[in-house]
Amino acid sequence: MKIDRCPACLKSGFETYCNSCLKKLFDRKKVNHQLDFTRPEFNSAKLERSDRLSISGVQIKHSLKLENNKLLLTEKDGEYILKPIPGGVFKNLDQVPCNEHLTMQIASQVYRIDTALNAIVFFENGEPAYIARRFDRTKEGRKILQEDFTQIAGRTEETNGQNYKYDFSYEEIAELIKKHIKPYQIEVEKYFRVIVFNYLFSNGDAHLKNFSLSRNEEYGDYLLTKFYDLLNTSLHVPGESDLALDLFKDSFETEAYKAGCKFTKPDFEKFAKRIEINKNRFIKIYNDMLNKSSQVKALIYASFLRNDLKDIYYQNYLERLENIELVNCSIGS
Template sequence: MKALTVCPGHLAEGFDRYCPSCTRRLFDGKRVSPCLDFNYDADNADMAENINQLSVSGVQEKLSAVIDNGRIVLTPVGEKGHYIIKPAPVYKHLRFRNQIPANEHLTMQIARQVYKIPTAENGLVFFKNGEAAYITRRFDYDTDGNKIKQEDFSSLAHKTNATHGRNFKYTGSYEDAATLLRSNVAAWQVQMSRFFALVVFNYLFANGDAHLKNFSLQQTSGGDYLLAPAYDLLNTSIHVADEDFALQGGLIPETEYSDIYTRTGHPCRADFETFGRRIGVLPKKMIAILDLFTQEQPEVYALTDRSFLDKKVKRMYRRSYEERLSRFDRKNNKL
């Protein structure tokens, strides 16, 4: 692999390994090499699940890992892994499949650094042959190694393969998901703002695989539930032909669509304002969130330029952002 000039965690320039901030957050301050001592053979890997509704996350292998003497290694039998490594998926029909780890890494970093969305700690690692893989620190263990109670939204909705069919995690709407949050979280208004921002982010960055299992609630030490850190964020439109929204029920009922949404088939800011009102986001907070997403953010381009995507995919990523930003900011007097 090429010598590193950018931190494979926070994408800070001038580092040939993880930067100090990244080392602290991802590895508790331990000096860890981003280079693995083994390879991953995608051609011989077993598919984790059959493909029905094609999704990127549904065809990704996940490897459990731990830190051992400054190296990232696969979790030994009988031990608990505290990291998950996600190599490029096996499924050959995904476009630019070898770019998926860098895509997820970049998108997660943009969410955290630009939009201040709490995310799972993450970075990139590199197999012995130089191929990149995404690594994330599990957030369902506390500092003492105890498992934290966590439920994703499909579980909260009691939706399974048996009750709602193979595409159960894509059923319902984001408004339904917000109702689940409201009924399971005591201090729901703050968490609703977080949920709202995450739904807007997923639209702006073309994450068409934001299904019910990609949102979770986590129990605090006091017994309350909060929205878990964001995970599995990536621009799926680069790899598959996606709809605007993963959930079959979409954002809001069709009767509530703006003229723009009705005419073009794509929502604009007015539709997210309707969504925010319907799910109970406080008006001032909603406006502040939407103002942030409506403005073009130079740091999105800077992070994209410093990312580990190849040049062609970097251009696609930037164009996708510009297109969604343009859609988002459309007014009723233009298409």
């Protein structure tokens, strides 16, 4: 597959990964973006069951390891997660890998969200796949204790039903973060930014399993892990809810929300207050997320997404941006 930009950071003028990405993703090994095998067979037995239509329910993950500068499929000791094009009934599924890659790159490059390192690779037949470097091992290969929020909240399919990953609120996740993390004020701001990001980029599938804590080896306390599985689900599941979980634990709704404007500034302001981010910090964080359009646009149009979807992706973002800037709602008034 001939390309003209780095398939990790999307900088132009490279025929494979740039040096900076080789260093971060592959410890300077000269890995090529072209794999010499085709997509592993689709095994529907591994699919998750849920009564909710979701992208994560159809996404199959494989493990890769690096051997002599080559990425190979492996059953154990995987260093990378490989996510090929998923099967299923949703729209534009062949664009899922490039969508996830783009959304993760926007999160890290534009919003400085600490994300899993990631890139696009191509199978032998030219089909793209998304890869992410695992972050649950130390440099020496020791496993880092990591738990997602279904585990932290003690929720399972057996005890809480098929919707166990979704019947929860972002406010309750923040309460669990407070319970388990000592530097709460620092970590909760990172968490808040991701919730706003998910709304801005139409990620309607950020459920309990998409947030995790890891144990700090040095001090024994817990911190949020890097963020992962960020993608614009509206390209594939139109009409999906705006956020995967409720913002508030008690079904609270602002006047603007009740009036039909969905999420506007008063919603996020109230949410920030509930999770103990003070007003000045809220204003700073929020305003900082509003003026990134030119950087976002540049990355969208440098991405591997199909051209017509680039336009839709950018339009969706502009609409959400306009919405979160609103301070009151005029629909129905």
